[in-house]
Amino acid sequence: MAWDPIEETELTPGYPVLKHMRQAWNSLKFLYGQIGTLAASGIPNGSFEVDSDGNGQPDNWTLNTYPGGSGSLVTDVPAHGATALKIVHPGGVGNGGGYYESDYCACSQVQKSVLSFIHWATAAGMHNMVQVRFFSKAKVFISTSVLYESSANPTTPTCFVTSFTPPANARYYKLDLVGGHSDTNVAGTAYFDGVGLAGIEALAARxxxxxxxxxxxxxxxxxxxxxxxxxxxxxxxxxxxxxxxxxxxxxxxxxxxxxxxxxxxxxxxxxxxxxxxxxxxxxxxxxxxxxxxxxxxxxxxxxxxxxxxxxxxxxxxxxxxxxxxxx
The missing domain is CATH 2.60.120 (Jelly Rolls)
Incomplete structure (x- = not known):
């Protein structure tokens, strides 16, 4: 769904308004999705609860797949809220799962951020990662920092806490949640949930x-x-x-x-x-x-x-x- 407001010039007295009612409904769904992703944690839709267009993909995240890979929302095994994210590696040399990249998030080089996330996999040997990519004010790529990387992943939901400090001139960043990198031939499903700048709360919860x-x-x-x-x-x-x-x-x-x-x-x-x-x-x-x-x-x-x-x-x-x- 997209923001598509009704202009006054589109309304003609005496003509049916069914088209405009549908247009208004779609715009309301778009606004609902945007409101649902505005979390205090600073990571849009970090619990993957909002899928305003019902396409099985979380709003504010973009799926990029490796050969044979797939990814989608799941509701049968969430660890935070009612929905989690899964990325599937089918197995086979050269194949992989993929990665979800977040929308741009604001940051500053003078402010350290604490990131928490929940992660697990059906096959511990999958090559899974969480990385952050930094961009300038003009959204030009600067550098990448790997926050988590393992081929010995937990097989039950596990909370991880890490931190990052943006480099000089970084004003935006994107998070990449990588499940089943194509450089490792291990079939399985990687799960992510509860991604947010809430490390202190994550520790206090324990x-x-x-x-x-x-x-x-x-x-x-x-x-x-x-x-x-x-x-x-x-x-x-x-x-x-x-x-x-x-x-x-x-x-x-x-x-x-x-x-x-x-x-x-x-x-x-x-x-x-x-x-x-x-x-x-x-x-x-x-x-x-x-x-x-x-x-x-x-x-x-x-x-x-x-x-x-x-x-x-x-x-x-x-x-x-x-x-x-x-x-």
Whole structure:
């Protein structure tokens, strides 16, 4: 459908208006499609919900196929909203699936963007990609940046988070969702959904309450006294875990010689430290070492130590672990 307004000169008193009613209806459908694609995420129709002309293809996206390839909207296996995008590689040397390219999206070289998307494939060995192409104010191509590329793709819906900074003079970009590149002879179907500039929200959605039971320790050496697991998606940019925990020492506000110490770790990455001789509730920020692909289960350890002959007591009670992107 296209915007085709009715001009006043087209209306003649006393003549049927059926043609103009159809024209108005088509224009309304066009406007509905445009409104449906205006997402706060900045990626037009990134959940592929709008197909205003009913042709099985998402508005604001253009399908480009490799030999033998095809692509369309699907409603039987969506991961975000009611519709997802699929690209089919039929198999065979030289054949492939294809790629969907977005409409132009505005950007600036002084503004970093965080992109999240959901991706999976029926055959993990397909060569799938997400890339961004940058253009000047006049929409002249500048360069390409690959945000995701794998031949070991997840076979269940998986959230990915990445980022990009436009190069000098870039004012627009297009996203390419590549499923089944023709350079790899692996038949299968690649799926994409929930594409948007919403990385922070994507991580927060994975945040869950965690509990670490109360534990105590004496001695002045750091020791693990409890742990909890949290799941976060693949993320190719730095993130930090924020959580709140309680701490108390065996001293008093006036006896700091029995101060208790508390911190958290994931692997060899450590949070900030808190020290107090009396009960205190503190916030901790912990850099995450996220894996290379898929939904990661990360173990967070609570560590305690005590000064002199004191005792340190710490716990995490139903704290909402919140992941933040460290841009």
């Amino acid at each position: 945040s869950t309450p965690i509990t670490i039971a109360s534990a105590s320790i004496g001695g002045n050496a750091w020791a693990d006294v409890g742990s909890a697991n949290i799941q976060v998606p693949f993320c190719s940019i730095p993130v930090v875990l924020s959580l709140t925990a309680s701490l108390s020492g065996s001293g008093t506000e006036f006896e700091d010689f029995q101060t208790a110490y508390q911190r958290f770790r994931v692997g060899t990455s450590y949070s900030n430290e808190v020290a107090s001789p009396y009960p205190v509730l503190s916030n901790f920020l912990l850099p995450l070492q996220v894996g290379t692909q898929g939904l990661q289960t990360i173990t967070v350890f609570m560590q305690l130590k005590a000064k002199n002959a004191g005792t340190a007591v710490g716990s995490v009670s139903d704290a909402a672990a919140c992941c933040r992107i460290n841009i």
